[in-house]
Amino acid sequence: EAGVVQSPRYKIIEKKQPVAFWCNPISGHNTLYWYLQNLGQGPELLIRYENEEAVDDSQLPKDRFSAERLKGVDSTLKIQPAELGDSAVYLCASSLGGTGSPMNTEAFFGQGTRLTVV
């Protein structure tokens, strides 16, 4: 079974340019997360989706960041315009989701997209 797939793996852009990251979660997983990982730090949640609905986006800088999850499957995270401080690894994760057993909430992570803003 394929895991969480992210693309691109690496991206270098100039500041003020737009950039987008794509995530394909594990088939059947209703919950999708985008995490930001700065160098030397642990991941921090940007946004969490339950199916198509963004249920936790309190940490998403909405002035420049946006995300969407059309049809409750793939998701795209966009930054426009990018700033130097956005250089980081952007991780996507998914889990079965839903209520009930906490086992359904185990998160599986993709390999991430490393963004460098110059």
Next chain:
Amino acid sequence: AQSVTQPDIHITVSEGASLELRCNYSYGATPYLFWYVQSPGQGLQLLLKYFSGDTLVQGIKGFEAEFKRSQSSFNLRKPSVHWSDAAEYFCAVRGSTLGRLYFGRGTQLTVWP
């Protein structure tokens, strides 16, 4: 608010030696606790998790962790480290069945041959 502290930024051990990585969490009730490992350029892989029940949990790759409520700790252990265990290790906490994971800043493990 939930938070995780990993007091050791970097640990170096010799191959074959035992390992303990420390993790302390802050949460009012019984948390869900996790340990993840991240190799360079890779995503995070789940090593083990604690939801309830037996406080000593076994994971993959020979790792185990013990939940100690009185100390708010969830330390990761391995009796004999292999060179391939060199990586970064993250402890994480979740306060409910749904919701975000709160990660510590990670501990970088170096293994000497």
